[in-house]
Amino acid sequence: MAHPEPSPALVATLILTLAWVWAEECLGVSPNPDTQQIHGTALGRKKREPKCQMGEYLHSNRTHCCMRCHAGTYLAEDCQSDKLVTICNRCPKGTFTATDNTLRKCISCQRCRSELQQITLSECTEKKDTVCGCLPNQFQSEPNTLFKCKNCNPCHNGTIRKNCAKDSDTICVCHHGYFLHKNNCNPCSSCNEEECKKDCPAMPSPSAFPSVKNDYWGHTILLIGLVVVLAASLGLLFAVKLIKQYRQRVTTAIFYSCVSTQQPKKEPVSEVSKVVINERKAATFAPVPPQIENMWTANSVPRSMVEQELPDCVRPAGKTQLPDNPVVLYTVADHVLLSRWKEFVRRLGLSDYEIERIELEQRRVRDAQYEMLRQWRLQMGQGATVERISYVLNQMELSGCSEAIQEALAGQP
Secondary structure, rough: OOOOOOHHHHHHHHHHHHHHHHHHHHHOOOOOOOEEEEOOOOOOOOOOOOOOOOOOOOOOOOEEEEEEEOEEEEEOOOOOOOOOOOOOEEEHHHHHHHHEOOOOOOOOOOOOOHHHHEEEEOOOOOOOEEEEEEEOOEEEOOOOOOEEEEEEOOOOOOOEEEEEOOOOOOOOEEEEOOEEEEEEEHHOOOOHOHHHHHOOOOOOOHHOOOOHHHHHHHHHHHHHHHHHHHHHHHHHHHHHHHHHHHHHHHHHHHHHHOOOOOOOOOOHHHHHHHHHHHHHHHHHOOOOOHHHHHHHHHHHHHHHHHHHHOOOOHHHHOEEOOOOOOHHHHHHHHOOOHHHHHHHHHHOOOHHHHHHHHHHHOOHHHHHHHHHHHHHHHHHHHHEEEEHHHHHHHHHHOOOHHHHHHHHHHOOO
16 A cells, blocks of 8 residues: 655645744744744734833833832832823831832831930931931941941040041041041050151150159149239239229318208308408408409499398408419319309309300310409409308308318418
8 A cells, every 4th residue: 555645735834844943943032922823834923012201110011001109109009001090009107218119018217226326317207218317526437327426536635637527537637746546646655666656756765854744733833823923913903993993082072071961050250250361461462453343343243232142241351352363263163063163153253155265265174263263353353252252152052162262261371
């Protein structure tokens, strides 16, 4: 029985299939489920994968893109199609997400470690992790989250080249006689290694220079001496100030001792008599010129009024004229209060015009007082008497000043 011969078409199909399998084995091409086959022949048609835009992610089945979850949320459920939204839930307390994400759960917040001297600078939120740091004048010894807070070096026995920063200690420059070891300035007397000898000069023997203890006592004695000198200077200044205040009080007391709060009931006539006797003994005064008499009658108070104002106890000595002697006029000025001087000369009979004119011409107060008395004496003529001055002072309730003037004039030669 003869075997049937295969058809040419079947032989060609078998050869093509064997060639395709051999090509896949040689090129390392794996079979693709998306490749369609018709009648056992691969057509090579492959489905395209979608490209996602910024803020999107590719679905796990690679068929469409979904929106990413925002910061503070996490991915609870993927979107079912590119037209539906992704389901995102907020992070629970103690967790966070800082950026857009596709996380299935939020990240746990870190805890600041008090055993490493860390402090909490800002609390954890759903969008931000806890921020840990150090106290002022401290720095972080390590750059990671397990850093330890250490105190900044104050640079004892040295100066600061660079201040302490967040993650770096102070950089110091040591004084002469000290060397830097582990960022601390140590005295050269403790230098025992070759590394520190380059910063320390050759140390002389202990007998070549005073000890640190002697320097300490020397500085202490110098400081005590300066304090003593300063205290003595302050004490001297204080004593001078007290002396000045005492002298000022004594002067003020003497000046105001002539002020009486009440006018005495009776004017002592004996003092006035002394002035009269002394004035008559002097007998050195020139007669008053007629021009002065005319000036007195034109510008001053009438004599009749002056004589009428004098009390009975003063009228017997009413002709005791005030001498034209600068010493006498200055004596009167010295015993009248400066604060009531203008009232005094107005009561004597000097006009405000004359007072203002003399003040403008004589800038010094003492000279102005002398000139006012001299002008009043010229205007009043024979009416310018010691008794008139005493009467005015008594009216001003300054009888003590009146007595002082009479005593001073009685002592004049």
